[in-house]
Amino acid sequence: xxxxxxxxxxxxxxxxxxxxxxxxxxxxxxxxxxxxxxxxxxxxxxxxxxxxxxxxxxxxxxxxxxxxxxxxxxxxxxxxxxxxxxxxxxxxxxxxxxxxxxxxxxxxxxxxxxxxxxxxxxxxxxxxxxxxxxxxxxxxxxxxxxxxxxxxxxxxxxxxxxxxxxxxxxxxxx
Amino acid sequence: xxxxxxxxxxxxxxxxxxxxxxxxxxxxxxxxxxxxxxxxxxxxxxxxxxxxxxxxxxxxxxxxxxxxxxxxxxxxxxxxxxxxxxxxxxxxxxxxxxxxxxxxxxxxxxxxxxxxxxxxxxxxxxxxxxxxxxxxxxxxxxxxxxxxxxxxxxxxxxxxxxxxxxxxxxxxxxxxxxxxxxxxxxxxxxxxxxxxxxxxxxxxxxxxxxxxxxxxxxxxxxxxxxxxxxxxxxxxxxxxxxxxxxxxxxxxxxxxxxxxxxxxxxxxxxxxxxxxxxxxxxxxxxxxxxxxxxxxxxxxxxxxxxxxxxxxxxxxxxxxxxxxxxxxxxx
Numbered sequence: 001x002x003x004x005x006x007x008x009x010x011x012x013x014x015x016x017x018x019x020x021x022x023x024x025x026x027x028x029x030x031x032x033x034x035x036x037x038x039x040x041x042x043x044x045x046x047x048x049x050x051x052x053x054x055x056x057x058x059x060x061x062x063x064x065x066x067x068x069x070x071x072x073x074x075x076x077x078x079x080x081x082x083x084x085x086x087x088x089x090x091x092x093x094x095x096x097x098x099x100x101x102x103x104x105x106x107x108x109x110x111x112x113x114x115x116x117x118x119x120x121x122x123x124x125x126x127x128x129x130x131x132x133x134x135x136x137x138x139x140x141x142x143x144x145x146x147x148x149x150x151x152x153x154x155x156x157x158x159x160x161x162x163x164x165x166x167x168x169x170x171x172x173x174x
Numbered sequence: 175x176x177x178x179x180x181x182x183x184x185x186x187x188x189x190x191x192x193x194x195x196x197x198x199x200x201x202x203x204x205x206x207x208x209x210x211x212x213x214x215x216x217x218x219x220x221x222x223x224x225x226x227x228x229x230x231x232x233x234x235x236x237x238x239x240x241x242x243x244x245x246x247x248x249x250x251x252x253x254x255x256x257x258x259x260x261x262x263x264x265x266x267x268x269x270x271x272x273x274x275x276x277x278x279x280x281x282x283x284x285x286x287x288x289x290x291x292x293x294x295x296x297x298x299x300x301x302x303x304x305x306x307x308x309x310x311x312x313x314x315x316x317x318x319x320x321x322x323x324x325x326x327x328x329x330x331x332x333x334x335x336x337x338x339x340x341x342x343x344x345x346x347x348x349x350x351x352x353x354x355x356x357x358x359x360x361x362x363x364x365x366x367x368x369x370x371x372x373x374x375x376x377x378x379x380x381x382x383x384x385x386x387x388x389x390x391x392x393x394x395x396x397x398x399x400x401x402x403x404x405x406x407x408x409x410x411x412x413x414x415x416x417x418x419x420x421x422x423x424x425x426x427x428x429x430x431x432x433x434x435x436x437x438x439x440x441x442x443x444x445x446x447x448x449x450x451x452x453x454x455x456x457x458x459x460x461x462x463x464x465x466x467x468x469x470x471x472x473x474x475x476x477x478x479x480x481x482x483x484x485x486x487x488x489x490x491x492x493x494x495x496x497x498x499x500x501x502x503x504x505x
Contacts, residue, residue: 018408018449021415023438027422030431064428127428 028061029127038064040165041073041147044129049172055085055136058145058169059129060113062092062153067123069156070116071130074148079109081143082171085134087113092128095119103131122156137173145169199271201233202241202264206287209279215311216278219287219318226322227274236270244268258292258299265294272300274325278314285314291325301325339492346500362478370470374463377470381477390466397459404452411445414438 025033028044036042044059060073077084084105093099093115100116115130117123147166155161203224208216221238228235248267255261265273276289284306291301303324307317323330329337370377374394378387415438422434488499 018405018452019412020449021412021419021442021445023415023442024419024423025435025438027425027431029426029428030422030435031428032432032435128426 028059028129031063031127034061034063034165034167036063036165036167038165039066039153039161040064040163040167041071041151041153042165042167043145043147043169046167046169047172048169049174050137052137052140052173054173055134056171058133058135058171059090060131060133060147061090061127061129063127063165063167065127065153065161066125067155068117068125068153068161069123070114070154070158072150072152072154073113073115073130074150075111075113075133075145076148077109077111077135077145078143079107081137081139081141081173082145083136083138084111085136087111087131087133089115090129090131092130093117093119093124095121101131135171137171140173142170142172145171198232198234200236200269201227201272201274201291202236202268202270203227203238204241204261204264204273204275205238206275206289207277209277211278211280211285215314219278219314222315222318223274223289223322226319227325230322230326230328232326233272236268241268258290259297261290261292262294262297265292270294284308285317287314287317287321289321289325301327336492339490343490343493343497362474364471364474366470366473366477367467370466374466377473378466381470381473383473386469390462393462394459394466397455397462401452401455401459404448404455408445408448408452411441411448414441415445 026045027033031038033044033046034040034042035046040063042061042063044061048056048058050056060075062068062071084107087101087103087105089099089101095118097118099118100114102114104112111133113131146168149166151163151166153161153163203220205220206216206223224235224238227233244267245264255264261273261275265271271294273292273294274289275292276287279286279288287303287305287307289303289305290299292298293300303321305317305321305324307314320330320333323333366377366381368377369380370390373391375387375389375391378384378390380387418434418438418441422431422438425431425434485498485500487496489495490497
């Protein structure tokens with residue numbers, strides 16, 4: 001063994017890297033991931049990133065609500081930057097029976113989502129996703145999506161449950 | 175066989191010694207004739223030659239007193255006897271085998287010494303030598319030894335030493351002037367550096383820097399222990415992060431989620447802190463290691479330089495000229 005190798009061995013320890021554990025706080029049930037007042041409706045995640053022409057998934061969640069039987073969520077988006085591809089029901093109202101789920105996209109930047117609980121339990125409380133939306137990134141840049149104040153949460157008697165927070169989200173297209 | 179050879183050689187030498195002690199030829203040394211120098215100087219030189227011949231121990235020398243008295247008894251004067259035949263007659267009177275006579279002349283700062291060894295039985299010169307000595311009286315006296323040895327066809331010890339010295343200088347000169355190169359292998363060696371590279375402080379201990387060696391070794395051990403501790407803490411935090419990440423992802427309970435979030439954030443913070451500490455500790459270890467190797471290299475360099483051949487300028491007494499001297503330690 002050449003003597004220079006004896007030098008390299010100890011110094012190689014300096015260049016050893018440690019695998020750093022990465023904390024993944026991406027649970028949509030975690031209220032800590034939202035910046036809206038409670039109870040409210042928000043996006044999960046609030047910041048999404050993707051490449052142009054990619055489809056990315058965005059969830060709409062109800063946060064810390066009590067005895068909700070149905071939700072109308074109105075979403076504003078920048079139609080020049082993103083396009084709604086599809087919307088599917090989330091698992092908040094999913095039981096043995098699927099919830100009634102209807103969405104309406106005017107293609108001009110407004111998406112209306114209607115979800116109604118069909119289970120025998122009639123209501124559900126807490127935090128959960130009511131819809132999973134697939135959007136396509138059209139142009140590079142940043143655009144905002146927001147829950148409008150037209151959105152509402154209803155109890156089984158079709159009475160509005162007060163909402164304090166209407167969330168916003170940011171979509172970055174690279 | 176070796177033993178037999180040794181015994182024979184010993185016997186042969188004893189035989190020679192014995193025969194010589196019994197049958198050494200006798201020599202009468204007449205005072206050298208002074209030519210252009212004081213008589214006393216000539217007599218002193220003759221006396222010196224006489225003493226040297228005695229020391230050589232190849233012949234028996236008749237002492238000066240008995241020689242002069244014998245000549246005076248027979249009515250001879252040294253100045254009147256200048257032929258070989260006459261000297262042979264004196265030799266017969268003295269009952270010696272050889273008569274040594276000669277003359278010393280001085281001119282132009284040169285002493286010319288003529289010496290004749292006359293064989294008494296034959297009545298003619300057996301050996302004749304002429305020597306020239308440059309310089310003063312002391313130089314002349316220094317040549318008495320050479321004169322005595324040369325009479326018997328031998329070189330004096332001083333002459334042998336001078337010849338050997340000249341040969342040695344000639345050899346060095348030929349080497350320096352593009353001859354056969356002197357092969358001085360003096361490879362640099364790095365015992366301390368190698369040891370310090372393998373284990374900090376080992377080279378210093380090897381080089382008798384005990385305190386420093388132990389300090390370096392101790393520092394690296396302490397830092398190594400710290401680094402290991404930080405690494406284990408980092409591992410614990412990494413395990414926590416992986417575990418709580420899974421629990422967090424699979425939980426729907428807001429309270430649990432909040433708890434897991436707090437634990438995860440704390441574990442991440444601790445993990446980063448321990449990794450930072452680990453890196454700083456390893457960096458410090460590396461710096462100390464580097465310094466330790468550097469110090470060991472310096473120690474080795476010192477040692478190597480001490481063993482390098484030394485070259486300095488000295489006065490060569492035989493040539494009376496300055497010359498370069500190369501000294502090589504043989505330890």
